[in-house]
Amino acid sequence: QVQLVESGGGLVQAGGSLTLSCKISGTPVYINALGWYRQGPGKQRELVAEIGRHESTTYADSVKGRFTISRDGWKNTVDLQMNSLTPEDTAVYYCHVIWGHLDEYDKWGQGTQVTVSS
Numbered sequence: 001q002v003q004l005v006e007s008g009g010g011l012v013q014a015g016g017s018l019t020l021s022c023k024i025s026g027t028p029v030y031i032n033a034l035g036w037y038r039q040g041p042g043k044q045r046e047l048v049a050e051i052g053r054h055e056s057t058t059y060a061d062s063v064k065g066r067f068t069i070s071r072d073g074w075k076n077t078v079d080l081q082m083n084s085l086t087p088e089d090t091a092v093y094y095c096h097v098i099w100g101h102l103d104e105y106d107k108w109g110q111g112t113q114v115t116v117s118s
Contacts, residue, residue, distance in 0.1 A: 002026035002107045004095045009112030012085055016116070020080040022095030022109055027076070033098045034071055034078040038091035038114075045094070049080060062088070085116045 008020040020036065035050035049069035050058045057069055068081040078095065095109035 002028045002097065002099070002105075004097060004107055004109035006093065006095050006109045006112040009093060009114045011115045011117065014086055014116055014118050016085050017081070017083045018085065018114060019082065020093055020095075020112060020114070022078045022080075024076045024078070024095075024097060028097060028099035028105070028107075030101045031097060031099045032104065033096075034069075035096045035098075036069060036078070036080045037094045037096055038089075039094070039111075040088075040091040043091070048093070051078065082114070085114075087116045087118045090114060090116050 003025045005023045006020060008018060012018050033050055033052050036048045037045050038048050039045040046060065048060050048063055049067055051069050051071055059067060066084045071078045092111040092113050094111045098104055098106045
């Protein structure tokens, strides 16, 4: 069974950095995309960054140039390096995986809180 476990969240001052890591277990076959989403207070869940099957990346406009998504196939992890954090980045961050060839499946992690103080 595929499981995602996030780590690395916490409290940081504005301008600081954090790295979130998501460990993927259960060895999903044919991963199509790995992504990080976030949900701020009173807001809908939104895509932050995604890395596709051929290492193509997509970023939300609000994080371009500040956040970097990367994956490690050996460790089965996907990381989100976050720099120049602002209070607007405060949210619960969720890891997400889509896998499958003819049929697609997806799974969410439990989320990790990131709080940026001004």
